[in-house]
Amino acid sequence: MTTQQESPVSAVISIQVENESGALARVIGLFSGRGYNIESLTVAAVDETRRQSRINIVTTATPRVLEQIRAQVDRLVPVYRVSVMTAADPHVAREMALVKVIASGERRADALRIAQAFRAHPVDASATSFVFELTGATDKLDAFIDLMRPLGLAEVSRTGVAAIARGAAIL
Amino acid sequence: MNAASHQTDLKPHAAGTDTTVLSGAEVLLRVLVEQGVEVIFGYPGGAVLPIYDALFRQNAIRHVLVRHEQAAVHAAEAYARSTGKVGVVLVTSGPGATNTVTGLLDAMLDSIPVVCFSGQVGVPLIGTDAFQEADTTGITRPATKYNYLVRRPEDVATCVHEAFHIARSGRPGPVLVDLPKNLMVGPAPYSDAPRVPHPSYHPQTEPGRDVIARAVAAMKGARRPLFYIGGGIINAGPGASTALRRLVEKTGFPCTSTLMGLGAMPAGDRRFLGMLGMHGTYEANMATHGCDVLIALGSRFDDRVTGRLDAFSPGSFKIHADIDPSQINKIVPVDVGIVGDARRVIEMMLEEWDCTPANTRQPIDVAQWWHQISEWRKIDSLGFSQDMAPEAIIRPQYAIRRLYELATATGRDTYVSTEVGQHQMWAAQHFGFSKPNRWLTSGGLGTMGYGLPAAVGAQVAHPDALVIDIAGEASTLMNIQELSTIAQYRLPVKVFILNNQYMGMVRQWQELLHDSRYSESYSAALPDFVKLAESFHGRGLRATCVGELDGVIADMLAHPGPVVADICVAQDENCYPMIPSGAAHNQMLLGPDQDDEISAEGRMLV
Incomplete structure (x- = not known):
């Protein structure tokens, strides 16, 4: 508990919860009620037979606050397990974005070329627009969206981060 | 029908x-x-x-x-x-x-x-x-x-x-x-309690042997140890209090308690230092500040206890046992965190204490610590002056002391509830509890209006016991309608109102922090509590001076039905000792004569 722990780091909080009404509200209510930040949030059922869902929340906090978040979330009745993954914990974190670009002529061609470089797939096209689908780490999505901005970026829809530990470790 | x-x-x-x-x-x-x-x-x-x-x-x-x-x-x-x-x-x-x-x-x-x-x-x-x-x-x-x-x-x-x-x-x-x-x-099927009540719900009650061993090793090396116990001991059942008393006896360590833990240790025990925190005793707060090993059991480092955080028990080795893992390191970083039921924690500490080698410190060290504590005790931080002339104004502390003494003299099992404010703190300071589960007060939320309905609940549970709501005139009006419940079920609840015609704690803070601008804290247009009691089919009593106090208390205790006793007390009395907001435990105000300049940061705190 010394000062080297006091600088904020980015983390994904992965939470396995009972798939019941109110479970998500309980988790996000805890974040807002206790003043923790939510940068992104994903939730989906992951085990129908055992009625379990997984919530992934991206937040930035000091290690001590992250430990407090973990403990606070873990004591919620419908929570099975919680893990906090920072850069120090080997894990894969991905999100998906749908990016609409409205452009014609030169800018349209540029957008397509950059999309190819990012392996973003055009999943919809019209004479004046594209919708690109792009999956990857958050910074890759940020970089792509930044590049699209001068080319006619019109709308972005992102899923937020889904994360899982590397190797054989499970939540 | x-x-x-x-x-x-x-x-x-x-x-x-x-x-x-x-x-x-x-x-x-x-x-x-x-x-x-x-x-x-x-x-x-x-x-x-x-x-x-x-x-x-x-x-x-x-x-x-x-x-x-x-x-x-x-x-x-x-x-x-x-x-x-x-x-x-x-x-x-x-x-x-x-x-x-x-x-x-x-x-x-x-x-x-x-x-x-x-x-x-x-x-x-x-x-x-x-x-x-x-x-x-x-x-x-x-x-x-x-x-x-x-x-x-x-x-x-x-x-x-x-x-x-x-x-x-x-x-x-x-x-x-x-x-x-x-x-x-509509129809519904009955089913027995499920074997696994809620698959994701998994409270940990059994502490780890390794952390208990680390805690006890630190306790054995302590020169200035202190137990700091809280409501977790009460919630763990009377067995936890029994175990705690054995642990305190065996170790010979001093023990302080939060508001919520009162009764876990007998108030009269020589090793009990009284309550710590904002209105705690001088010896409890000085010991918290000066200890070298702090053993927190079922307490949660509430801001009313810690005062200024960066000056809370500086330099001590901290052990914290709580049944809720999220409490460990929440406010105060600790050296040993123990998750488990308070009773099990204490029982395992007792076992470990017996089966590990003798103390590494010299007995003289703890004796010196006790000598220091007895010096602090001499300050008599709960002392107050009461003019004993019959016509003198009643000091609220004196009223509670007399209530405690006369209630104890009846030999009856006694439950005390309170409202919230000065009277609550005075009750905590001056009404001694020798058993757990007898002290019913709103600690965490600080809910005015708690005491009267709480007295209803306690009296329903213990029809033959003496149940007293130590109240303030402002708080008790927040749920005064419960006098009707009391009448309906003939509950012999005693409502002991320390009536200073102010929201006393608000008034005290306005005096200390806002240059005595008593904004909206005066209890105007109060009811006549005697007539109020009578209108709810109870007995109303009033004491306006020292000479009337004992008689009123005796009448109240002797009356078989519900009583509201309106005790008119000094209006300007402040609750001391006090750690002003933003101050450390060794910066207590002992009384009104002390220089009580409160820092700008302190004014921001609740």
Whole structure:
């Protein structure tokens, strides 16, 4: 508990919860009620037979606050397990974005070329627009969206981060 | 109507022989019987009519009709705190449910096991803004440990069984079960308590042997040790207090307590230093500041205890045992964190103490520490001056001391509830408790109006005991309607009002922090409490000077029915000693004569 722990780091909080009404509200209510930040949030059922869902929340906090978040979330009745993954914990974190670009002529061609470089797939096209689908780490999505901005970026829809530990470790 | 012919048999049936079709309401009551419920505190209304009808047709469970739903929760809390059982509340939908919110949060912050049943509009009407509809589970989610909206008849029994398990296990707390009216009217299957109540719910009660060993090793090396115990000891049952007393005796260490832990150690024990924190004793706070090993058991480093955090018990090796893992390192970083039930923690500490090598310190070290503590004790920080002339104004501290002495002299088992404010702190300082579960006060939430309904709950649980609400005139008016409940059930509750005609603690802070600008803190247009008591069929008494005090207390204690005693006390008395906001434990104010400049940061604190 010394000062080297006091600088904020980015983390994904992965939470396995009972798939019941109110479970998500309980988790996000805890974040807002206790003043923790939510940068992104994903939730989906992951085990129908055992009625379990997984919530992934991206937040930035000091290690001590992250430990407090973990403990606070873990004591919620419908929570099975919680893990906090920072850069120090080997894990894969991905999100998906749908990016609409409205452009014609030169800018349209540029957008397509950059999309190819990012392996973003055009999943919809019209004479004046594209919708690109792009999956990857958050910074890759940020970089792509930044590049699209001068080319006619019109709308972005992102899923937020889904994360899982590397190797054989499970939540 | 012959009620007996309409009685419902709520007794458990042998498996396979039960073919009776029960309504949801009857299933609810049968689960309550299975769970050992004897009393419900409640208030009827449209959405719970089927439950009240089922209650009418049985004799196993008693219902106490309160006069406001908030009071039902406080009464249930006091019932729970004074018995160790789960307190049960039944209210209707909409306003009935919203009125319980303060009580539920109060139970949440003080970790009191309460199950609250609220009526709800029928399932088909949910979400239509129906009459007396409220999103009760949404509103109460942050005010409860857990809550349910029951949607299917087959879930009624399971949810109710589970609610009791969750309320009483782990760190106890309030659980709300929202019951749509159609599910209570229609048939529902009964089922026994599920073997695995809620698969994701896994409180840890058994502490790890390794952390206990590390804690005891530190305790054995301590030169200036201190136990700092809290409400977790009370919640862990009387066995935890018994074990604590053995541990304190065996180690010879001094012990201080939070507001919530009073009674776990006998007030008169020579090793007990009294309460610590904002209005704690000088010796308790100086010992907290100066100790080298601090052993926190079932306490949570509340801001009322720690004062200025960066100066809290500087340099001590900190051990913290709590049943809730999220409490460890929440406020104060500790060296050894122990997760487990307080009683098990203490029992294992006792075992470890016996089977590890002798102390590494010299006995002289702790003797020197005790010598230092006895020097601090000589300050007599709870001292006050009372002019003993018969016509002299009564000091509130003196009134509580006399109440304590005269109540103790009756030899009766005594339960004390309080409201919130100066009188609460004076009660904590001057009314000694020798047993756990006798002190019923709103610690975490600080709910004015807690004491009168709490006295109702305690008296219902202990009909023959002496139950006293030590009150302030402002707080007690917040739930004064409960005098009607007291009258209806002939509860011999004693309401001892320290009447200083101010919201005393507000007035004190305005004096200390806002240059005596007493903004809205004067209790104008007070009722005549004597006549008020009489109008509610009780006895009213008043003491206006020292000469009248003992007589009034004696009359109050001797009267077999409810009494309201209006004790007119000094208006300008402040509660000392005090750690001013933003100050450290070794910067206490001992009295009004001390320089009491409070820092700018301190003014920002609550």
